Amino acid sequence: MTAAPLLRLRSLHVEIRNEAGRVHPVRGVSFDLHAGETLGIAGESGSGKSLTLMALLGLLPRGATLRADQMTFDGADLTKIGAAQMRRLMATGIATIFQDPMTCLNPVLKIGSLLEEVYLCHRGGTRKAATARAVEMLERVGIANAADRLGQYPHELSGGLRQRVMIAMALMCEPKLLIADEPTTALDVTVQAGILNLLDQLQRDLGLAIILVSHDLGVIGRLSHRVAVMYGGQIVETGPARSVLQAPQHPYTEALLRCIPGMKVNPQSARLTPIPGQVGVMSGDLSGCQFRDRCRFAQSRCTEADPPLTEIASTWRSRCHFLPDERLVKPEETPA
Amino acid sequence: MLRYVIRRFLLALLTLITVSALAFFMTWLSGDPALAIAGDTASAEDIAAVRDHYGLDRPIVAQYFSWAGRALRGDFGVSYHFDLPVSEMLATRLPVTMTLGAASILFALALAIPLGVLAAVYNNTIIDRAALTIAVLGQAIPTFWFALMMMILFGITLRWLPISGGGSWAHYVMPTIALGYFATPVLMRLTRAGMLEALESDYIRTARAYGLPIRSILFRHALRNALIPVVALAAVQFGFMLGGSIVIETVFSLPGIGWLGYDAILRGDLPVVQAILLVVAGFYVILTFLADLLNAALDPRMRSAG
Numbered sequence: 001m002t003a004a005p006l007l008r009l010r011s012l013h014v015e016i017r018n019e020a021g022r023v024h025p026v027r028g029v030s031f032d033l034h035a036g037e038t039l040g041i042a043g044e045s046g047s048g049k050s051l052t053l054m055a056l057l058g059l060l061p062r063g064a065t066l067r068a069d070q071m072t073f074d075g076a077d078l079t080k081i082g083a084a085q086m087r088r089l090m091a092t093g094i095a096t097i098f099q100d101p102m103t104c105l106n107p108v109l110k111i112g113s114l115l116e117e118v119y120l121c122h123r124g125g126t127r128k129a130a131t132a133r134a135v136e137m138l139e140r141v142g143i144a145n146a147a148d149r150l151g152q153y154p155h156e157l158s159g160g161l162r163q164r165v166m167i168a169m170a171l172m173c174e175p176k177l178l179i180a181d182e183p184t185t186a187l188d189v190t191v192q193a194g195i196l197n198l199l200d201q202l203q204r205d206l207g208l209a210i211i212l213v214s215h216d217l218g219v220i221g222r223l224s225h226r227v228a229v230m231y232g233g234q235i236v237e238t239g240p241a242r243s244v245l246q247a248p249q250h251p252y253t254e255a256l257l258r259c260i261p262g263m264k265v266n267p268q269s270a271r272l273t274p275i276p277g278q279v280g281v282m283s284g285d286l287s288g289c290q291f292r293d294r295c296r297f298a299q300s301r302c303t304e305a306d307p308p309l310t311e312i313a314s315t316w317r318s319r320c321h322f323l324p325d326e327r328l329v330k331p332e333e334t335p336a
Numbered sequence: 337m338l339r340y341v342i343r344r345f346l347l348a349l350l351t352l353i354t355v356s357a358l359a360f361f362m363t364w365l366s367g368d369p370a371l372a373i374a375g376d377t378a379s380a381e382d383i384a385a386v387r388d389h390y391g392l393d394r395p396i397v398a399q400y401f402s403w404a405g406r407a408l409r410g411d412f413g414v415s416y417h418f419d420l421p422v423s424e425m426l427a428t429r430l431p432v433t434m435t436l437g438a439a440s441i442l443f444a445l446a447l448a449i450p451l452g453v454l455a456a457v458y459n460n461t462i463i464d465r466a467a468l469t470i471a472v473l474g475q476a477i478p479t480f481w482f483a484l485m486m487m488i489l490f491g492i493t494l495r496w497l498p499i500s501g502g503g504s505w506a507h508y509v510m511p512t513i514a515l516g517y518f519a520t521p522v523l524m525r526l527t528r529a530g531m532l533e534a535l536e537s538d539y540i541r542t543a544r545a546y547g548l549p550i551r552s553i554l555f556r557h558a559l560r561n562a563l564i565p566v567v568a569l570a571a572v573q574f575g576f577m578l579g580g581s582i583v584i585e586t587v588f589s590l591p592g593i594g595w596l597g598y599d600a601i602l603r604g605d606l607p608v609v610q611a612i613l614l615v616v617a618g619f620y621v622i623l624t625f626l627a628d629l630l631n632a633a634l635d636p637r638m639r640s641a642g
Binding site for chain 2: 057088166
């Protein structure tokens with residue numbers, strides 16, 4: 001993969017100012033994504049993963065500002081292009097599917113009109129051509145009786161079907177990058193598998209690049225070539241999916257994996273270990289390792305210095321002061 | 337959907353029956369009607385004669401049923417004062433009130449929806465405050481005072497519009513503004529709230545993530561959702577305007593049922609008061625029923641729900 005990456009992000013920061021003060025939820029996120037590659041971004045709510053994507057899409061909430069050393073997609077500098085150009089890039093370059101297909105499709109518009117509008121808006125042409133395209137895409141995502149579905153409203157479809165409609169909408173204008181923000185979280189487990197298979201299939205057939213965001217490393221492991229684990233607004237570990245999931249280098253990655261049944265890190269897979277505590281609020285003094293309060297290996301150094309992003313192997317990095325064999329488990333604290 | 341319609345219809349019917357009873361009995365609370373008809377100077381015999389003539393000596397419940405039975409057939413009795421069938425009087429007056437009500441609600445919507453959208457889009461800015469101020473003034477200013485001020489400015493000083501009567505469309509302009517302006521704040525605030533909610537919603541985020549033009553996002557995606565409750569409220573407000581027209585019609589001497597009702601109350605003309613109460617309340621109930629149906633027609637989610 002020596003070609004220029006499709007997406008390049010260097011040192012992205014997002015800050016939010018409100019009445020309560022200043023929050024700094026994304027702090028220097030960098031990654032590359034090549035055409036046809038799937039990057040899984042993992043992390044709990046509040047880790048900054050969603051805001052990173054919203055920054056990419058120009059959809060940050062009011063009061064939030066971003067700065068980045070570099071943010072390019074397909075040759076275009078996302079930090080410099082105007083609103084009109086950014087709009088054109090949506091759907092035709094980057095298409096997004098969201099977590100909850102119940103609320104993400106407009107309840108008062110029919111499936112057909114939702115899909116057609118995206119096509120007409122970016123590709124123009126006749127309504128008839130747009131309808132034909134909509135039917136084609138609905139079939140593509142495995143929806144039977146596609147032509148009949150056009151006249152239905154979102155609420156008339158099941159959750160799984162709605163997410164397929166969402167994916168069909170994403171494909172309307174042949175994007176190069178598909179961002180899937182927790183695409184299966186709101187769905188039943190059986191339906192989840194179908195959606196993940198579909199995404200896998202589409203990527204292979206269409207050569208899509210995918211950013212798959214999930215708190216579930218199991219879901220990410222299914223599809224991703226590479227993984228980036230986020231915590232406290234930073235990437236704490238990134239590397240080839242297989243390596244990271246089999247031999248996690250960062251204590252947080254390991255802790256996340258311990259929460260999933262059937263993962264290799266769990267010696268007796270029946271026993272799952274929750275991560276104590278909660279994700280901190282990203283304001284005030286943010287020096288040192290953000291995970292230290294919840295980390296069973298934390299030392300005084302974790303408070304004193306920011307851990308560097310250490311190279312484990314050529315494309316594998318971990319943001320921890322200690323390598324796995326250097327760690328000492330903290331003496332057991334008496335619970336408060 | 338059919339079950340929904342039937343249930344709503346039965347509810348409306350029940351309300352109507354209750355309202356008719358209230359309309360009938362409440363007018364009795366204002367005093368002895370026989371006394372009002374015969375006048376202050378009437379002797380005891382005169383009053384007794386009046387009571388006998390109009391059947392006012394029968395048990396009140398029996399009177400209600402015979403009145404309600406006749407009302408069902410469109411017979412509201414005869415006016416004590418004009419000695420004319422009440423239904424005929426209503427037939428000539430009702431179109432005036434309906435025209436005023438319809439024009440007022442359209443005026444209110446034409447003012448409230450753009451203001452509401454503007455306020456939501458520029459939420460918490462000067463524009464939002466200004467839109468809210470314009471709208472809220474409508475409710476803060478007493479209607480009759482606002483009407484009088486308009487009369488002074490446009491009727492007397494500028495001589496643009498007639499200040500009383502109902503002969504031409506020009507006679508309706510000021511009453512429409514006065515009545516419509518009063519209904520604007522509620523509609524505007526509901527539009528604003530609906531737009532704010534819609535603009536924060538996930539489906540608007542989707543529309544933005546797909547690069548749809550702002551015009552489509554605001555009007556096709558957001559406003560359509562935001563207007564569902566507004567339409568229903570407008571229908572109810574229309575009913576409210578028929579009642580509210582009592583003040584406006586009286587101030588502008590517009591010969592609708594509002595003015596008629598006002599006069600009838602002063603004269604103790606019971607059959608007219610009862611008929612107007614029933615008709616206005618009836619419209620109100622019917623409009624609320626229609627608003628429910630309209631809501632269902634506009635919101636696809638309600639159409640398939642029980």
